[in-house]
Amino acid sequence: MSGRDRYGGDIFSGHSRAKRRAVPEVTAERDLVVEDAASGFCGAVVGFDRSYDGEFVKLEDRRGVVRLFALREAAFLLDGEPVTLVRPAAAAPAAPTRSASGSTRVEGLRARVARGSRIWVEGVHDAALVERVWGHDLRVEGVVVEHLEGLDNLAARLAEFGPGPGRRVGVLVDHLVTGTKEDRLTQGLGPYVLVTGHPYVDVWQAVKPAALGIPEWPQVPRGEDWKTGICTRLRWGSPQDGWRRVQAAVHSFRDLESPLIGAVERLIDFVTEPE
Secondary structure (H helix, E strand, O other): OOOOOOOOOOOOOOOOOOOOOOOOEEEOOOOOEEEEOOOOOEEEEEEEEEEOOEEEEEEEOOOOOEEEEEOOOOOEEEOOEEEEEEOOOOOOOOOOOEOOOOOEOOOOOOOOOOOOOEEEEOOHHHHHHHHHHHHHHHHHHOOEEEEOOOHHHHHHHHHHHOOEOOEOEEEEEOOOOOOOHHHHHOOOOOOOEEEEEOOOOOHHHHEOHHHHOOOOOOOOOOOOOHHHHHHHHHOOOOHHHHHHHHHHHOOOHHHEOHHHHHHHHHHHHHHHOOO
16 A cells, blocks of 8 residues: 555545536527526517516517516526526616707706896796796706796886897786786887787696696686685695695696797797897
């Protein structure tokens, strides 16, 4: 017997078990053809499903039969070789290409330095709706929207502002109907002032009823506060509660009536028109 230690080193040397071969993962793209290793069902990937006990892939065979199979390790054969199917990663949502007003969205926008021209609206609700729909456009053009806190202040504000070349004023007016007080207050203001408006009692009414989930705007008798009357009839609570509903219902120009859309678009064109 030699002096070499017959039992030295690894006692399992020469008897090592075969290493388990790693099973590759394959993304289950639509129309990928695989075979279920257990049943032999062969089909193309047509979708996925999820339940309380896991995720499943839908396979459709050449006869149009669709079956569900659990996404388990090494459960499928691809070209005769075992694979583990994995669900494709969800695609990132596409960035919107249109602004809320329907114009082409400018990506990476940095607000332009404000122009000398302005758009004036009657109150904070008018300003908020204009910002909600046309805010992107106004920042692209460098147009500032300010509210008058009532049309009765228009003459004094114009005298203070001094409209002229490069300092135009566009005015958005509620209830601009021939023969009304609003109509009389907006006559003869000069070439550097443009007044547009809508026929509704309040800018709330320029929001489509369908956007708010109501069949129509209720009628409020003359002499009764309009917003309070609306909220009472619709059971919206206070006017502050009502305004939150109205503002939240507006996501784009599609939620507004066309007279308001046209009025705002004309003002933006007017104050951004080259001299």
